Amino acid sequence: MTSIETLSTVNWDVAVVGGGNAALCAAMTAAEAGARVVILEGAPKPYRGGNSRHTRNFRCMHKDPLGPLTDSYGEDEYFDDLMLVTKGKTDENLARLAIRTSEACLPWMERHGVRFQASLSGTLSLSRTNAFFLGGGKALVNAYYNTAEDLGISVVYKAQVKHVGVNGGTFESLEVEVAGHPCTVQAKAVVLASGGFQSNVDWLADAWGPAARNFLIRGTPYNKGVVLKDMQDQGAKTVGDPTQCHAVAIDGRAPKFDGGIVTRLDCVPFSIVVNNAAERFYDEGEDVWPKRYAIWGRLVANQPEQVAYAIIDAKSLELFMPSVFPPVKADTIEELAENLGLPPGRLRETVDAFNTSCRDGAFFPTELDGLATEGITPAKTNWARPISEPPFYGYSLRTGVTFTYLGLKVDETARVTGPEGRYENIWAAGEIMAGSILGQGYLAGFGMTIGTVFGRISGEEAARHAV
Amino acid sequence: MPYDATQEARRQIEICNACRYCEGYCSVFPAITRKRVFTDGDITQLANLCHNCRGCYYACQYIEPHEFDLNIPAVLAEVRTLSWEKFVWPGVFARLFQRNGTIVMLMMVVAFGALFAMRASDDSGRFYDVMSHNVMVAIFAPLFVLPLMTVFIGLRQYWQHIEGAPVRMSHMLRAAGMAAHMKDLSGGQGQGCNFEIGDRYSNARKWAHHAVMYGFFLCFAATAVATLMHYVLDMPAPYGWTSLPKLLGVPGGVLLTTGAAAMAFLKTRAERNLGAHNTWGGEMAFILLLLIVAATGLVLAVAAGTAWVPVLLALHLGAVLTFFVLSPYTKMVHGFFRLAALVRDAQTKDHKE
Ligand SMILES: Cc1cc2nc3c(=O)[nH]c(=O)nc-3n(C[C@H](O)[C@H](O)[C@H](O)COP(=O)(O)OP(=O)(O)OC[C@H]3O[C@@H](n4cnc5c(N)ncnc54)[C@H](O)[C@@H]3O)c2cc1C
Ligand code: SF4
Ligand code: SF4
Numbered sequence: 001m002t003s004i005e006t007l008s009t010v011n012w013d014v015a016v017v018g019g020g021n022a023a024l025c026a027a028m029t030a031a032e033a034g035a036r037v038v039i040l041e042g043a044p045k046p047y048r049g050g051n052s053r054h055t056r057n058f059r060c061m062h063k064d065p066l067g068p069l070t071d072s073y074g075e076d077e078y079f080d081d082l083m084l085v086t087k088g089k090t091d092e093n094l095a096r097l098a099i100r101t102s103e104a105c106l107p108w109m110e111r112h113g114v115r116f117q118a119s120l121s122g123t124l125s126l127s128r129t130n131a132f133f134l135g136g137g138k139a140l141v142n143a144y145y146n147t148a149e150d151l152g153i154s155v156v157y158k159a160q161v162k163h164v165g166v167n168g169g170t171f172e173s174l175e176v177e178v179a180g181h182p183c184t185v186q187a188k189a190v191v192l193a194s195g196g197f198q199s200n201v202d203w204l205a206d207a208w209g210p211a212a213r214n215f216l217i218r219g220t221p222y223n224k225g226v227v228l229k230d231m232q233d234q235g236a237k238t239v240g241d242p243t244q245c246h247a248v249a250i251d252g253r254a255p256k257f258d259g260g261i262v263t264r265l266d267c268v269p270f271s272i273v274v275n276n277a278a279e280r281f282y283d284e285g286e287d288v289w290p291k292r293y294a295i296w297g298r299l300v301a302n303q304p305e306q307v308a309y310a311i312i313d314a315k316s317l318e319l320f321m322p323s324v325f326p327p328v329k330a331d332t333i334e335e336l337a338e339n340l341g342l343p344p345g346r347l348r349e350t351v352d353a354f355n356t357s358c359r360d361g362a363f364f365p366t367e368l369d370g371l372a373t374e375g376i377t378p379a380k381t382n383w384a385r386p387i388s389e390p391p392f393y394g395y396s397l398r399t400g401v402t403f404t405y406l407g408l409k410v411d412e413t414a415r416v417t418g419p420e421g422r423y424e425n426i427w428a429a430g431e432i433m434a435g436s437i438l439g440q441g442y443l444a445g446f447g448m449t450i451g452t453v454f455g456r457i458s459g460e461e462a463a464r465h466a467v
Numbered sequence: 468m469p470y471d472a473t474q475e476a477r478r479q480i481e482i483c484n485a486c487r488y489c490e491g492y493c494s495v496f497p498a499i500t501r502k503r504v505f506t507d508g509d510i511t512q513l514a515n516l517c518h519n520c521r522g523c524y525y526a527c528q529y530i531e532p533h534e535f536d537l538n539i540p541a542v543l544a545e546v547r548t549l550s551w552e553k554f555v556w557p558g559v560f561a562r563l564f565q566r567n568g569t570i571v572m573l574m575m576v577v578a579f580g581a582l583f584a585m586r587a588s589d590d591s592g593r594f595y596d597v598m599s600h601n602v603m604v605a606i607f608a609p610l611f612v613l614p615l616m617t618v619f620i621g622l623r624q625y626w627q628h629i630e631g632a633p634v635r636m637s638h639m640l641r642a643a644g645m646a647a648h649m650k651d652l653s654g655g656q657g658q659g660c661n662f663e664i665g666d667r668y669s670n671a672r673k674w675a676h677h678a679v680m681y682g683f684f685l686c687f688a689a690t691a692v693a694t695l696m697h698y699v700l701d702m703p704a705p706y707g708w709t710s711l712p713k714l715l716g717v718p719g720g721v722l723l724t725t726g727a728a729a730m731a732f733l734k735t736r737a738e739r740n741l742g743a744h745n746t747w748g749g750e751m752a753f754i755l756l757l758l759i760v761a762a763t764g765l766v767l768a769v770a771a772g773t774a775w776v777p778v779l780l781a782l783h784l785g786a787v788l789t790f791f792v793l794s795p796y797t798k799m800v801h802g803f804f805r806l807a808a809l810v811r812d813a814q815t816k817d818h819k820e
Contacts, residue, residue: 117655134492145666255534
């Protein structure tokens with residue numbers, strides 16, 4: 001590993017801030033263009049790779065079957081899918097650039113050590129649009145670190161960048177703390193790829209209000225937005241709304257940080273969801289779960305103490321992916337309420353009211369079956385079957401933040417915009433600039449696409465500047 | 468609550484079942500996704516299916532210091548070893564040899580070596596002058612058959628524990644195919660396992676294991692053919708270099724020797740905390756025992772007719788005898804249980820399809 005001594009004496013061509021997908025793509029591209037590159041990863045080695053290590057796939061345009069991807073997925077369809085989820089809050093120019101370039105990313109990723117596999121069991125619906133990484137994002141991150149090592153890139157772990165020194169529109173040096181020891185890193189160009197600010201709970205609380213302190217953070221505790229804030233303070237242009245974050249409802253027992261994919265709960269469509277007063281508050285069967293899971297983060301966030309409880313009965317237990325922790329189980333609704341800490345009498349009433357509003361009809365767990373309640377508010381418009389068959393099961397739900405939208409403003413060369421136009425030698429890639437492309441909503445697999453596309457562009461541009 | 472390896476494996480496997488990122492590496496993860504609730508039998512079966520390729524450790528976002536603290540290769544290795552101790556009678560032997568094999572085995576080799584050396588009354592350098600063939604067979608046959616019976620009784624118990632179904636030929640063939648290619652040690656796409664160079668892939672262990680396995684089969688075939696020649700065709704040893712026993716035995720011995728040496732070397736390179744933590748010594752002793760068996764056999768073939776034969780023969784036979792007698796209680800059993808697990812896996816796949 002590179003010592004602090006080397007780190008602060010070498011005049012690097014390109015310094016890359018962060019150690020996730022975007023950072024690695026930038027670093028490898030710059031090194032291949034002949035640049036002397038250092039990666040400054042704030043996390044210790046076991047946690048290297050930020051949120052990228054929690055991912056499983058990336059969304060990839062393709063005209064013909066490509067690698068693990070079936071059929072075709074054209075630019076316009078991809079773009080339409082994106083517009084649908086972002087409700088138009090999309091920079092068309094940058095989005096189309098990302099989409100078009102994604103096709104060439106897949107073979108590039110393979111050349112840099114990533115292996116792909118057929119879509120995972122339970123995700124067949126993504127086999128045309130999303131290419132899955134063998135072993136998931138951590139395996140991808142490992143492959144990239146190995147390739148980076150082979151390319152002669154220096155990597156420093158526990159290297160927290162505190163300040164980006166800019167003088168008259170030109171980047172000069174970085175103030176870094178390596179395992180607590182301050183040092184200055186000189187480089188001719190810098191790529192900022194240090195993710196969003198979602199693990200900075202104070203910042204979230206500033207933007208959201210105190211409720212945000214009860215949110216769980218699905219990914220790495222190391223993305224605190226230090227660099228984003230520092231750039232913002234120096235007048236860098238940002239895009240996106242700090243109050244916007246991608247939040248889903250996850251298992252309430254998940255760890256505060258880094259619970260990752262396993263804490264997701266897919267039981268909502270087959271359940272009734274109540275708050276801590278045992279009252280229902282939203283249509284649990286509004287749409288199929290992949291289309292709805294992202295709104296439940298906000299729904300739960302708006303309930304008292306930012307917590308909710310999904311209740312199912314025995315006949316629904318096997319209809320969704322298994323949960324990471326076993327559900328709370330009881331033979332009666334009252335006992336279940338006790339175990340979950342809910343008012344038993346009230347839960348009984350809510351369940352009874354719901355059950356009497358259910359009507360007969362065909363139940364199809366995998367499609368909108370129109371099996372709706374009658375005469376109850378809120379209605380449940382699909383999959384409404386009485387909660388009647390013991391044992392009964394309950395899961396607590398909390399808001400889990402995936403990422404934030406506020407980001408640095410970049411152009412199509414990934415160069416960051418300062419108070420007086422584009423900076424001379426500062427580029428950004430990945431989540432830290434994703435706000436430039438999408439302002440709300442999210443399309444599964446697009447985060448890694450943005451990181452790969454703009455990581456490669458920024459690496460190339462930075463190297464061109466430096467070498 | 469006292470630590471229970473099966474329970475710990477269950478905790479980890481339930482996390483995997485909510486994740487499934489490792490589905491592409493081996494047979495274990497697809498088998499996990501076919502279940503929701505894991506009985507002790509299921510856990511034992513999964514453990515015996517695992518080849519300890521370690522892909523799922525390096526790819527896991529939940530390894531320590533994460534609070535989920537996943538280490539699937541280690542916990543499955545632990546359950547696997549415990550299952551052999553449980554099913555192969557008497558368990559106390561397995562515990563003894565699996566866990567601190569080195570000393571015990573060296574003692575065994577020396578003891579048997581000495582025993583045979585004492586029988587060597589003349590030094591003419593010819594095989595069966597040193598020990599009559601009949602005496603040899605009289606000692607070896609039961610010591611070969613009895614351990615094998617022990618293993619098979621153990622396998623039956625295993626089959627009951629995991630609730631295996633009656634075995635069909637197609638299951639056997641599928642399992643044999645998987646084993647013949649060491650499919651589950653290939654990382655799912657032929658890129659290899661993560662044994663000796665951390666998170667980089669390598670096929671070194673697969674090739675070493677192939678050399679050991681096929682070398683062993685060749686040596687076994689050579690011995691079988693020689694026995695037939697001796698008793699049925701009345702063609703006593705020694706055999707020439709172009710005879711069938713030699714044509715099988717020499718390449719077999721070379722493969723086994725190099726394979727075992729490579730396995731031992733790789734083992735010193737691999738991270739210890741990704742295997743069963745208390746059987747490293749026993750496993751290493753087993754590999755070295757194989758190495759001694761193969762190497763002394765080869766040297767013996769070359770040394771035929773010299774004064775070295777008595778001592779070499781004693782060493783070789785001592786090692787062979789140790790190998791057979793201890794086979795139910797050393798890493799040797801993994802082959803039998805692994806094959807059984809693959810057969811069971813073929814059954815459950817059938818069932819699901
Ligand atoms: C559970 C989960 C699952 C996901 N699944 C998918 C998926 O399947 N497909 C997909 O496309 N997207 C997915 N996403 C989103 C995806 O993770 C992100 O879009 C993507 O990883 C962003 O990459 P990045 O390189 O910009 O950031 P990250 O990978 O988060 O990397 C940021 C890096 O910066 C480092 N860092 C932070 N601050 C500093 C500092 N001050 N100094 C030095 N280093 C610093 C961090 O340690 C980290 O290494 C998922 C997210 C989560 C949480
Ligand atoms: S080992 Fe880790 S990454 Fe692999 S399936 Fe299990 S939890 Fe997921
Ligand atoms: S160690 Fe290898 S064989 Fe064992 S479960 Fe993990 S990936 Fe499968």
